[in-house]
Amino acid sequence: MSTRENLITAAKELLWERGYEAMSPRAVQERSGAGQGSFYHHFAGKAELATTALNEVADEMRETFNAALHSDKPSLERVRDYLKQPREALRGCRLGRMAQEEVLSQEGLRHPISSYFLYTQQEIAAALKQAQNEGSLSESIDTTNIATMLVAVVQGGYVLARALQDPQQMDQAIDGALTLLDTIERR
């Protein structure tokens, strides 16, 4: 791997572990093995490196998401598959964990985060609509609201798991959502 790539990889790790504000250029340099000079040669500064890193993270997460949601299973089953994907609850969401940081005021840094969430909500809403067309879901249900709620359950699961230092919080939240999905399914 090139020095530049090493820097990005280290940044991705540190952003997950510590978030943006607590990720110091020094720490990135130490973890990547790159020196001060290399850091500022390849990137204008911390913000630019983080932007690059977060965009890669968002791409990876979209791929993971698509793997579950774009299979050839029935629509509602694909939504369930998304909910059931494995998650490292105690580490937090790689993108959602930035939600409380000042970072969000910087347009470039918020973009990968907001566009990822927008994408997942739209795709889930589309799957739910398809379920309505297939007749497995009541037409009276607002698919946008349910999609937003499902993404919120996952993000909230991370928050609770970390706050209580208990990964089962995520499992319980997901199981609750799966239960309710079962209830609204038409068989």
Add this chain to the structure above:
Amino acid sequence: MSTRENLITAAKELLWERGYEAMSPRAVQERSGAGQGSFYHHFAGKAELATTALNEVADEMRETFNAALHSDKPSLERVRDYLKQPREALRGCRLGRMAQEEVLSQEGLRHPISSYFLYTQQEIAAALKQAQNEGSLSESIDTTNIATMLVAVVQGGYVLARALQDPQQMDQAIDGALTLLDTIERR
């Protein structure tokens, strides 16, 4: 208000706005009008002040929570009232926003946060159980999972609202949860 109380008030505000790590003793001093000397006279350091402040915040939030959940309405209605409480989505949860901070490794600081979430989950689960006893909710539903899920929806609502800089994300997530609650209610 005493100097000590001014310090605590300023800390509560700053913890909400910036979180623990970004709350500097200097900022607390400036906002409270207290000097360096007063700060370290009343508190051993930043961690002790924050612990005091977070405990007060947790108390206040429990009161707000109880106002909705402990009325004389039917059980499920009380759960809905909790979900419908007004929230400043863009500011984030006063306690949940700390979930990603290193702070959590300090036992004293995590306690007010974790015990608040534990409390809300238990109370909601109790209300749901009561609904089962009253016959308005199917016995087959796991009340613990649903309670955790509902608290997660609120926390996730905050995350999404901030990530997308759109308070409606909270409303949509809540509305989705309310819809599903309606669906599982026995009438």
Add this chain to the structure above:
DNA sequence: GTCTATAGCAGGATAGAC
């Protein structure tokens, strides 16, 4: 109880040699 002075250290970045 409150004030001012000071300390030690880390963050984020620039400068210029190689």
Add this chain to the structure above:
DNA sequence: GTCTATCCTGCTATAGAC
């Protein structure tokens, strides 16, 4: 492209006078 030296600022706290 990479290295070392250096800069300025803010964080968190201690010291000691008043």
